Amino acid sequence: QSVLTQPPSASGTPGQRVTISCSGSSPNIGSNYVYWYQQVPGTAPKLLIHRDNQRPSGVPDRFSGSKSGTSASLAISGLRSEDEADYYCAAWDDSLNVVFGGGTKLTVL
Amino acid sequence: QVQLQESGPGLVKPSQTLSLTCNVSGDSIRSDNYFWSWIRQHPGKGLEWIGYIYYSGRAYYNPSLKSRVTISIDTPENHFSLKLNSVTAADTAIYYCARGERANFDSWGQGTLVTVSS
Numbered sequence: 001q002s003v004l005t006q007p008p009s010a011s012g013t014p015g016q017r018v019t020i021s022c023s024g025s026s027p028n029i030g031s032n033y034v035y036w037y038q039q040v041p042g043t044a045p046k047l048l049i050h051r052d053n054q055r056p057s058g059v060p061d062r063f064s065g066s067k068s069g070t071s072a073s074l075a076i077s078g079l080r081s082e083d084e085a086d087y088y089c090a091a092w093d094d095s096l097n098v099v100f101g102g103g104t105k106l107t108v109l
Numbered sequence: 110q111v112q113l114q115e116s117g118p119g120l121v122k123p124s125q126t127l128s129l130t131c132n133v134s135g136d137s138i139r140s141d142n143y144f145w146s147w148i149r150q151h152p153g154k155g156l157e158w159i160g161y162i163y164y165s166g167r168a169y170y171n172p173s174l175k176s177r178v179t180i181s182i183d184t185p186e187n188h189f190s191l192k193l194n195s196v197t198a199a200d201t202a203i204y205y206c207a208r209g210e211r212a213n214f215d216s217w218g219q220g221t222l223v224t225v226s227s
Contacts, residue, residue, distance in 0.1 A: 002155055035212045037156075044205055044217040045156065056215065088156055090212040097171055098158035098212045 003028060003099035004089050011107040017077040020104045022089030024070050028099050032092040034072040036065055039086045039103075048087070049074060076106075084108045111136035113206050113218035121200075121225050127193040131206030131218060138187045139164045144210035145189045147180060149202040150220070157202075161210050162189055169210075196225045 005023040012018040022034065036049035047056055049065035052072065064075045076083055089101040117129035131145070138145060146161035160170035162180045170178050174193070182189040193200060201224050207214040 033212070035214075037214075044220050045214075046217070047213070047215050050213055050215070090156070092211040095172065096169065100156045100158070103155045 002102040003093065004091065004101035006087075006089060006101035006104045008102070009105045009107065011109055012076075012079045013109045014079055014081065016079045017075060018079055018106065019076075020074045020087050020089075020106070022072045022074070022101050024072075024091060024099070026070060027094040028070075028091040029067065029072055030070040031094055034065065034067050035090045036063075036074045037088045037090065039088065040084075041086070045088065079108055081108050111208055111216045113208065113216060115204060115206050115218045115221040117221065117223070119222060119224060121196055121223060122227050123197055123225055124195055127191070127196050127200060127204075127223055127225070129191045129204055129206075129221065129223070130188050131190070132188045133208075134187070136208070138182060138189065139184050143208050144169075145182065146207045146209060146214060147191045148205045148207055148214065148217075150205070151199075151202045158212075159191065159193075159204075198225050201225045 033051045037045040038048045039045040052067045053065040062078045066073050086103045088103045093099045112134045114132045121127045144161040147159040160180050162168040162182050168180045177194050179192045203220040203222050205220045206218045208216040
C-alpha cells in the first residue's frame with residue numbers, strides 16, 4: 001500500500017481536461033514539495049512537474065500542478081493520445097524517505 | 110545533457126547479493142548540485158525509492174531497505190553502484206538509476222530488469 005493515494009485509473013477524450021489527485025499527510029505533502037512523473041509503458045519515468053507546480057524545460061504548458069494542504073493534483077488540458085501513460089506523484093517524507101503514489105493509469109478514449 | 114545507464118547481472122540467486130552500476134555521462138558525478146539515486150519498480154507495480162548518495166559519499170536509504178542496501182560512488186570513474194544483499198523473489202524488479210534527491214529526479218536511466226531466481 002502506497003503512502004500517497006492516487007486513483008488507479010482516469011480517462012478522457014481528446015481535447016478534454018483531466019485531473020489526477022494525490023492525497024498524503026502532514027509529514028509528506030503537507031510539509032514538502034510534490035513532484036509528478038509520467039511513465040509511458042516500457043520506458044523510464046519522466047519528471048513532469050517539480051516543486052508542486054513548476055514545469056521542467058520542454059514540458060508542455062498543458063500540464064499543471066497544484067497543491068493544497070495535504071493533497072495535490074495534476075491537470076492535463078487539451079488531452080492528446082500521446083498523454084496515455086501512468087502518472088505518479090511523489091514527495092519527501094519527514095521520516096527521511098521518498099514516498100510515491102501508487103500510480104494512475106490514464107486512458108485517452 | 111546528462112545520460113545514465115544501468116549495468117549488471119539480470120539474474121541473481123536467492124540469498125545472494127544484487128550488484129548494479131550506473132554509468133553517468135554528460136555531467137560530473139562530483140557536481141555539488143546533485144545526489145545520485147536508485148529507484149526500483151516491481152513488475153506491473155509502482156515506484157519504490159531505494160536510496161541516494163552525494164559525491165562526498167554520504168548516503169541516505171529507504172528505512173525499509175536500509176539493513177540490506179549499500180550505495181557507493183566512484184568519482185574518478187563517474188559512476189555509482191548499488192548492492193542489495195540477501196535477495197529474495199520480492200526483490201525482482203526493474204532497477205533505475207536517476208539524478209536527484211528528495212523526490213526530485215530529473216534524469217533517469219532506461220532501467221534494468223533483475224530477476225531473483227534459482
